Amino acid sequence: MASNPLAPSWLPVPEDANALVPSLWARTVTRSEGGLTVGGVRAEELAERFGTPLYVIDETEARERAAEVVRAFESAFAEIGTAARVYYAGKAFLSIEFARWMAEAGLSIDVCSGGELAVALAAGVDPGRLGFHGNNKSPAEIDRAVAVGVGAVVIDNVQEIDRVADAAERHGVVQSVRLRVNSGVHAHTHAFLATAHEDQKFGIALEDAADAVARIRSRSSLAFRGLHCHIGSQIFGADGFAESAARLLRLHRELLAGGDVPELNLGGGFGIAYTVADDPAPIEELARRIAETVAAGCEELDIPLPVVAFEPGRSIAGTAGLTLYTVGTTKDVRVAYQDDGETAVRRYVSVDGGMSDNARPALYEAQYSARIANRVSSVEPELVRVAGKHCESGDIVVDAEYLPGDIRPGDLLAVPATGAYCWALSSNYNYLGRPPVVAVRDGSARVIVRGETEADLLARDAAYEGEKAER
Structure with a gap:
C-alpha cells in the first residue's frame, strides 16, 4: 500500500497494522x-x-526496568573504581505502591514537592534515601524535608541556602545539600524539556557556583555533598551527558580546594521509544559511556573519583x-x-x-x-x-x-x-x-x-x- 501524503516522513506504512513494535x-x-x-x-x-x-x-516491567537501570550504572561505575547511586525521578509517575517497587529494586527516590515527599514517606521509603528538588521550595516544604531527615536537599538558588540552613539549625541537624548548576549543554530535545541552558528557571550559572558553595560551607548546619546538573529530557545518546560531566568536573576540581566534594549528580533524562522513528541507546551503553568520560576526566584533572548519582524516571516508568x-x-x-x-x-x-x-x-x-x-x-x-x-x-x-x-x-x-x-x-x-x-x-x-x-x-x-x- 502507498503511503498517505499527509503522513509524516518518519512514519512508514506497516505491513501489518496489528503488529506490535x-x-x-x-x-x-x-x-x-x-x-x-x-x-x-x-x-x-x-x-x-x-x-x-x-x-x-x-508491575513486572516497572520492577525489571528499575533493576536493569541500577545494575547498568552500578556495574559501569564499579568498573572504573567508584560507586553509582540511582534515584527514581518521582515526577514521572508516583504512587505509594510504585514508590515501594522502586525502593525494593534498590533505588533512592527524587521528589520535587511536598506532595511527592508525602507519597514517598507514606510508602515507607527511608527519608535518608530521598532527594528533594525544586526551584521554589516553600519554607514549609523545606522545614518538613529537614525535619523528617531527607538525605539531600538540592539547592536551586542562593536564597535557599539560608532557608535550608536556618531550618537545619531549628531542628538541630546538619543537612546534606547539593548545588544545582547549569552546565550550558543543550540537550537535543524540545525547548521546554532542555534544562541546562542559561536562560531558564533552574539552577545557578557555572561561573556563580563557587561563590554559592562558599556560602553553603559558611553555614555550619549544612554539609555540601556536590554538584547537580540536569541537561533535559527524552535524550537518546550519551554525548550531552559526557560533555556536561566534563564541564562539571572542572568546577568539581576547583571546589576541592575548599573541602570535600564526595558526589557528582548528573541527573536523568534518558529517552524511550514512542514511535518507530525513535532509537534510544540502551541504558547499559549510556552508563558505560558516561562512566568512561568521568574516569577520563578525573584522570586528566588528577582528582579522586566521586560517587556519581543519576535520576532516571521516564526510562523506568514510561x-x-x-x-x-x-x-x-x-x-x-x-x-x-x-x-x-x-x-x-x-x-x-x-x-x-x-x-x-x-x-x-x-x-x-x-x-x-x-x-x-x-x-x-x-x-x-x-x-x-x-x-x-x-x-x-x-x-x-x-x-x-x-x-x-x-x-x-x-x-x-x-x-x-x-x-x-x-x-x-x-x-x-x-x-x-x-x-x-x-x-x-x-x-x-x-x-x-x-x-x-x-x-x-x-x-x-x-x-x-x-x-x-x-x-
Whole structure:
C-alpha cells in the first residue's frame, strides 16, 4: 500500500497494522486474535472491569526496568573504581505502591514537592534515601524535608541556602545539600524539556557556583555533598551527558580546594521509544559511556573519583505503562497537501479521553503510537489521527498512525509508553475525572490509584456541599 501524503516522513506504512513494535511496549504485552494482553490480563477484561480511559502499569516491567537501570550504572561505575547511586525521578509517575517497587529494586527516590515527599514517606521509603528538588521550595516544604531527615536537599538558588540552613539549625541537624548548576549543554530535545541552558528557571550559572558553595560551607548546619546538573529530557545518546560531566568536573576540581566534594549528580533524562522513528541507546551503553568520560576526566584533572548519582524516571516508568481508550466516533476529512489543490484523506478517530489524561502532545508536540486492542483486522491500514473529546482543536492523542481501515466506534485502542508524565500531568479539564491507575501482574489486576467520579469533582465545590447540607 502507498503511503498517505499527509503522513509524516518518519512514519512508514506497516505491513501489518496489528503488529506490535517491541520497543514501544512492555515486554509482557502480547497479541492474539482476541486482542492485546498485558501482564497476563486481556485488554478487553481491563476495560470491562475498570472502564476507559484507563492507565495500565505493568508491575513486572516497572520492577525489571528499575533493576536493569541500577545494575547498568552500578556495574559501569564499579568498573572504573567508584560507586553509582540511582534515584527514581518521582515526577514521572508516583504512587505509594510504585514508590515501594522502586525502593525494593534498590533505588533512592527524587521528589520535587511536598506532595511527592508525602507519597514517598507514606510508602515507607527511608527519608535518608530521598532527594528533594525544586526551584521554589516553600519554607514549609523545606522545614518538613529537614525535619523528617531527607538525605539531600538540592539547592536551586542562593536564597535557599539560608532557608535550608536556618531550618537545619531549628531542628538541630546538619543537612546534606547539593548545588544545582547549569552546565550550558543543550540537550537535543524540545525547548521546554532542555534544562541546562542559561536562560531558564533552574539552577545557578557555572561561573556563580563557587561563590554559592562558599556560602553553603559558611553555614555550619549544612554539609555540601556536590554538584547537580540536569541537561533535559527524552535524550537518546550519551554525548550531552559526557560533555556536561566534563564541564562539571572542572568546577568539581576547583571546589576541592575548599573541602570535600564526595558526589557528582548528573541527573536523568534518558529517552524511550514512542514511535518507530525513535532509537534510544540502551541504558547499559549510556552508563558505560558516561562512566568512561568521568574516569577520563578525573584522570586528566588528577582528582579522586566521586560517587556519581543519576535520576532516571521516564526510562523506568514510561514503557511500563499504556493507556486504554474506547473509540467513540470516526470521521474522514479531505485535506489539501499541495498548492495545486491535490487532496488526501485523514481519518479522525475520537476517543473517550484526551489532553486531560495525556497533556504531552499539546505541551511538547509529543508523538505517540497506537494499536487496536480488542481484535485483529485484516483490512488494509489507513492513516488516522487519534483525537480526544475535549473542546480544543489541539486535543490530539496520536498525531499520525496507520491503523486498520475498519477501525470503528466501540473498538478499544491502546496507546503504549504512557507510564511517564501522563497521569502525573493529568487534569480535570472539561470536568473529566482523572482515570484510575491499574497495576497488572501474572494475570491479575488491581487499582493502585483510584479514578475520580463526578461525585468526587462536585464534592470539591463549596456551593454543592453547602446546598447538600441544607437539603
